Every structure is written in structure tokens, then in C-alpha cells.
Amino acid sequence: MTDAEREPEKPAPADADQRSASEILGDAVGSAARRAGIDPESEASTGHVVWRVIGGWRGIAESVLPLLAFIVTYTATSNLVLALSISVGAAAVFTVIRLLGRSTPIAALSGLFAAVIAAGLPLFTGNAADQFVVGFITNIAYGSAFLLSVLVRWPLIGVVVGFLKNEGVTWRTDRRKMRVFSALTIVWALLFLARLGAQLPFYFAGDVATLGTVKIVMGIPLFAAVLALTFFAVTRLYARASESDGSAEA
Structure with missing residues (x-):
């Protein structure tokens, strides 16, 4: 009788084919980021990554033209x-263009949905400046979330990069990475809060034209600048880590 016949095959653990919640979340975050054009493992330049994330000229047009049309x-x-x-x-025209370009329905309809939501409040109140309230709420939510993540020592930039780099949350044991990720997360928080601080005075003054102009200026240009800084800093951080590992092995 062979060993295989004498020893019955051990059943696999019940959770062997089940993935942890962190792995599922990591895949979701990583997949979403890569679909948006963010991949620290790629050899693309910082400028190329930023251009892909904002969607090129079409992305700029989708972000600027509906608001510009409203202001004018x-x-x-x-x-x-x-x-x-x-x-x-x-916004509806851009939605049709996206659908014709075979974008997913969610991606295609998201811009139109946001435009309809933003238009609902001013239609109800009769105050044109209320068209920007949804943006204020978004900035408060994102700014607060980024700041809070730093305070609890789970900087969001680190969470995203950790999953993209397939290292989970082990980066939290590296002091240099914690410092860099915390600093970058604070920069993102300041971006959202700066938008809020710059726009609110014009909102309360009822200056729709200036309010809209400030929103456009502080929209894609600042987003692109902070994204470029983030991608460059993360790329350099991991390049130095690889150099240090190589020196240690030598």
C-alpha cells in the first residue's frame, strides 16, 4: 500500500479559497486607480500619467465647458x-459621446448625474450661487477625510499606494514611507480646503461670475499639479528604497 493510500488526503481549510477583506479592498482600489491611469509600476512619465488621469483634452472639456456655459x-x-x-x-452631450465611445454606463453617466444634482438646488432656491454648493460639500468631505486619515496614522495616499504596490499595509512600519505618505495626504487635504476657502467669500457675496472662474482655475490645474507631485514623490520614494535594498544586498 502506498503512502498516498495509507494517508487520506487532508481537506483544504474552509477559507483557503476565500480572500481577506483587505485583499478584496486592495484589488478594488488598485483596479480603479489603474483604470484611471495611475500605476506606479509603469514606466510612464509623470506628465503622461497626469494627462491620462485627467482624461486628456476631452476630460478637460467635460470638466470646464458645462460650468463655463453656465457662467457665461x-x-x-x-x-x-x-x-x-x-x-x-x-453635460448630456459629453455623456452621449462617452456612450458612443463604449465607456461603461457608470463612467458615462457620472458627469451628467453630477450636473443634474448641482442644478437641482439653485432651481429650488432661485439663487444661482447655490449651483456650487455640491462642490463645497465635496471639498469639505474629501478635505476632512484626508486630514482625519493622517491624524489616525492611516494616510490615504499610503493606503492607495500600498495596494497598488502589492504591499498591503506593511508600509506603515517604514518611518520614511509614513512621513512621505502623511505629507502627501496633507497636501491633498489642503487642496480641497483651499478651494473651499477661496470660493466661499464669492458665494456669500453672490458673485457668480468670479465664483465660477475661481472654481475653474482651482479645478484641473491644481488637481494636475498635486497629482504630478504625488506621482513623482512616490516614484522617487520607491526608487530610493530599491537602491537601499540593493546596497544592503551588495
Whole structure:
């Protein structure tokens, strides 16, 4: 009788084919980031990565034109319904373009959904400046989340990069990585809070034209700058870590 016949095969652990919650979350975060064009493992330049993430010229147009249409129309006519209709209409055009380009329905409809939500409040209140309230809430939420993550020593940039680099949360034991990720997370928090601080005075003054202009200026340009800083810093951080490991082995 062979050993295989004498010893019955041991059953696999019940959870052997089950993945942990952190692994599932890591895959979700990593997949979303890579679909957006962020991949620290790639050899792409910082500029190329930033351009992919913002969506190129189409992404810029989708971000700027609906809001610009609202500002110009309302400033020229003072007709709130017309301005909002043109803004939402512009978002709808980009949605159709995305659908024709075989984007996923969620990705295609997200911009239109955001435009409709933003238009709902000013239609209800009659105050054109309320078109920007949803943006204020978004900035408060993101800014607070980034700051809080640093305070509890789970900087969000580290969480995202850790999953993208397939190291989970082991980066938390590396002081240099913790410092870099915490600093970058604070920079992102300041971006959102700076937008809020710069726009609120014009909101309370009812200056729709200036408020919209400030939002456009502090939108993609600042986002692209902070994203470029983040990608460059993370790339350099891991390059130095690899050099240190190589020196230690030598």
C-alpha cells in the first residue's frame, strides 16, 4: 500500500479559497486607480500619467465647458433656468459621446448625474450661487477625510499606494514611507480646503461670475499639479528604497 493510500488526503481549510477583506479592498482600489491611469509600476512619465488621469483634452472639456456655459449664460442673461439648462445640456452631450465611445454606463453617466444634482438646488432656491454648493460639500468631505486619515496614522495616499504596490499595509512600519505618505495626504487635504476657502467669500457675496472662474482655475490645474507631485514623490520614494535594498544586498 502506498503512502498516498495509507494517508487520506487532508481537506483544504474552509477559507483557503476565500480572500481577506483587505485583499478584496486592495484589488478594488488598485483596479480603479489603474483604470484611471495611475500605476506606479509603469514606466510612464509623470506628465503622461497626469494627462491620462485627467482624461486628456476631452476630460478637460467635460470638466470646464458645462460650468463655463453656465457662467457665461447667466452673466449675459441673468436667466437661471436657461443657464442651468445649457449647462446640463452640455453635460448630456459629453455623456452621449462617452456612450458612443463604449465607456461603461457608470463612467458615462457620472458627469451628467453630477450636473443634474448641482442644478437641482439653485432651481429650488432661485439663487444661482447655490449651483456650487455640491462642490463645497465635496471639498469639505474629501478635505476632512484626508486630514482625519493622517491624524489616525492611516494616510490615504499610503493606503492607495500600498495596494497598488502589492504591499498591503506593511508600509506603515517604514518611518520614511509614513512621513512621505502623511505629507502627501496633507497636501491633498489642503487642496480641497483651499478651494473651499477661496470660493466661499464669492458665494456669500453672490458673485457668480468670479465664483465660477475661481472654481475653474482651482479645478484641473491644481488637481494636475498635486497629482504630478504625488506621482513623482512616490516614484522617487520607491526608487530610493530599491537602491537601499540593493546596497544592503551588495
